[in-house]
Amino acid sequence: MRTQIIEAATAHFSHYGYDKTTVSDLAKAIGFSKAYIYKFFTSKQAIGEVICANCLSQIERDVDDALEGIQAPPERLRALFTVIVASSLRLFLQDRRLYEIAVAAATGDWPSVQAYKHRIRQRVEDIVQEGRAAGVFESTTPLGDTSRAVYQVLVPYLNPVTLPHVSALHAEAPEALHQLVLRSLVIPS
Amino acid sequence: MRTQIIEAATAHFSHYGYDKTTVSDLAKAIGFSKAYIYKFFTSKQAIGEVICANCLSQIERDVDDALEGIQAPPERLRALFTVIVASSLRLFLQDRRLYEIAVAAATGDWPSVQAYKHRIRQRVEDIVQEGRAAGVFESTTPLGDTSRAVYQVLVPYLNPVTLPHVSALHAEAPEALHQLVLRSLVIPS
Numbered sequence: 536m537r538t539q540i541i542e543a544a545t546a547h548f549s550h551y552g553y554d555k556t557t558v559s560d561l562a563k564a565i566g567f568s569k570a571y572i573y574k575f576f577t578s579k580q581a582i583g584e585v586i587c588a589n590c591l592s593q594i595e596r597d598v599d600d601a602l603e604g605i606q607a608p609p610e611r612l613r614a615l616f617t618v619i620v621a622s623s624l625r626l627f628l629q630d631r632r633l634y635e636i637a638v639a640a641a642t643g644d645w646p647s648v649q650a651y652k653h654r655i656r657q658r659v660e661d662i663v664q665e666g667r668a669a670g671v672f673e674s675t676t677p678l679g680d681t682s683r684a685v686y687q688v689l690v691p692y693l694n695p696v697t698l699p700h701v702s703a704l705h706a707e708a709p710e711a712l713h714q715l716v717l718r719s720l721v722i723p724s
Numbered sequence: 725m726r727t728q729i730i731e732a733a734t735a736h737f738s739h740y741g742y743d744k745t746t747v748s749d750l751a752k753a754i755g756f757s758k759a760y761i762y763k764f765f766t767s768k769q770a771i772g773e774v775i776c777a778n779c780l781s782q783i784e785r786d787v788d789d790a791l792e793g794i795q796a797p798p799e800r801l802r803a804l805f806t807v808i809v810a811s812s813l814r815l816f817l818q819d820r821r822l823y824e825i826a827v828a829a830a831t832g833d834w835p836s837v838q839a840y841k842h843r844i845r846q847r848v849e850d851i852v853q854e855g856r857a858a859g860v861f862e863s864t865t866p867l868g869d870t871s872r873a874v875y876q877v878l879v880p881y882l883n884p885v886t887l888p889h890v891s892a893l894h895a896e897a898p899e900a901l902h903q904l905v906l907r908s909l910v911i912p913s
Contacts, residue, residue, distance in 0.1 A: 641889070676907075684900040687893050691880040697889050700830070704876050711873035718865075719908035 537575050540567065541589075544582045545633070553583060553635040580645070587640040588647040590626050590633070595654065597622040608666030609717055612685075615658060616713045620692045620705060627695035628702075637695035655693060659686045663720065672720040685716055726764050729756065730778075733771045734822070742772060742824040769834070776829040777836040779815050779822070784843065786811040797855030798906055801874075804847060805902045809881045809894060816884035817891075826884035844882060848875045852909065861909045874905055 543565035548556060551564075558579050562569040576582045601618040605611050627637045640648050660682035666672030689712075691697040692705065705712070732754035737745060740753075747768050751758040765771045790807040794800050816826045829837050849871035855861030878901075880886040881894065894901070 673907075676903075680897065680900060681904070683897060684904040687890070687897075687900055688877055688904065690890060690893060691886055694889050697880055697886040700883050700886050701876075701879060704879060708869065708872060708876075711869065711876055714865075715870070715873040715877065715905065715908045717908075718862075719904045719906075723912060 540565070540572060540575055541582065541585050545586050545589075548583075548586065548636060549630055549632045552632050553579075553639060558582075580639075580643075583636045583639060584645055584647050586633070587636055587645060588651075590637065591647060591651040593626060594619060594622045595651075598658070608662055608669055608671055609721060611662050611665070612659075612717065612720075613710075613713050615662065616689065616692075616716075617709070619655070619689065620702075620709075623693060623695070623698055624702060627698060634695060641694050641696050652690075652693065655689070656683070656686045659689065666720060671722065673722050681720070685720070688712055688716055729754070729761060729764055730771065730774050734775050734778075737772075737775065737825060738819055738821045741821050742768075742828060747771075769828075769832075772825045772828060773834055773836050775822070775825055776834060777840075779826065780836060780840040782815060783808060783811045784840075787847070797851055797858055797860055798910060800851050800854070801848075801906065801909075802899075802902050804851060805878065805881075805905075806898070808844070808878065809891075809898075812882060812884070812887055813891060816887060823884060830883050830885050841879075841882065844878070845872070845875045848878065855909060860911065862911050870909070874909070877901055877905055 544561055547561055547564050551560070556579070558572060559569055561579070561582075562572050572582075576585075598615060598618050601614040602611055605614055627634055639645075660678065663672060663682040663685060664678060667674045667678065691701045733750055736750055736753050740749070745768070747761060748758055750768070750771075751761050761771075765774075787804060787807050790803040791800055794803055816823055828834075849867065852861060852871040852874060853867060856863045856867070880890045
């Protein structure tokens with residue numbers, strides 16, 4: 536049932552928007568009672584949370600697919616940057632209605648968003664660590680500081696509110712940030 | 725007269741907000757006729773443009789003051805990063821009402837904003853160029869590409885819409901981005 540409510544809610548929000556829809560509207564539209572919906576979800580945000588988490592999982596699946604089979608840490612970092620930006624642009628900005636959920640989630644720093652950011656930060660650290668272990672990235676700076684800085688460069692491209700403000704620059708030179716970050720990491724040969 | 729209208733409008737917007745104020749409201753509040761205001765400004769945005777340009781000029785004056793007397797290009801780059809972030813945080817986020825003008829300007833990419841971004845981009849390129857001339861920054865990459873990438877790292881901190889979403893990360897490690905960028909530029913000694 537939970538899944539059915541989520542599917543119906545996703546369709547409904549995508550048509551009528553998230554901000555202006557109440558749980559009553561939703562209940563009426565999908566043919567369940569409000570009380571029944573509240574048996575599964577404590578609030579509209581709780582439903583939005585699941586939709587948001589599904590969307591973020593899709594981005595991470597895209598990243599996993601892209602990273603699979605890529606061995607070299609510099610190439611893995613490039614794939615991470617490229618796929619996150621492309622996938623976020625597609626998912627956040629394509630559907631104006633679901634975009635409202637993404638904005639509410641990012642602005643309210645919902646738990647699903649916090650968990651997502653934490654995992655992306657960890658992925659960055661893992662790749663930096665792999666690069667150090669392989670001897671291609673410098674190891675003189677503290678791992679935590681350096682991977683946080685790399686993550687910080689990526690952050691504006693993860694967030695649906697900031698993404699529209701940086702996407703034009705990214706389109707101008709899609710490799711620019713990646714190249715800059717890479718030059719800061721790679722040991723000159 | 726122009727200046728007097730701007731001063732009165734700044735005070736009025738800062739009290740009542742920019743978005744909901746009309747030129748009629750403004751005229752009534754500051755004691756000029758609407759027709760008289762239209763002799764000087766073609767629209768509310770034209771007034772907002774001047775207020776916005778004044779605010780951006782203030783940031784650039786802060787940058788100039790900080791850069792004065794600093795010679796070494798790496799230190800100049802650090803001052804540029806540090807002062808722009810501090811000054812933007814202060815000016816954009818301190819006054820919630822004037823923040824509305826900044827958001828309208830950034831979202832609409834007003835001419836004053838375009839000109840500001842262009843000048844900051846030029847400042848970044850000048851410092852990268854100085855560093856190359858002084859032999860402290862690498863010169864193997866194309867100057868335009870490299871300075872654009874450095875500018876791109878800075879952009880989320882220039883924009884009042886994106887700034888609140890990246891300022892916590894910046895506060896966590898204020899030197900992180902600067903250090904990353906510097907490692908990408910400086911020739912290892």
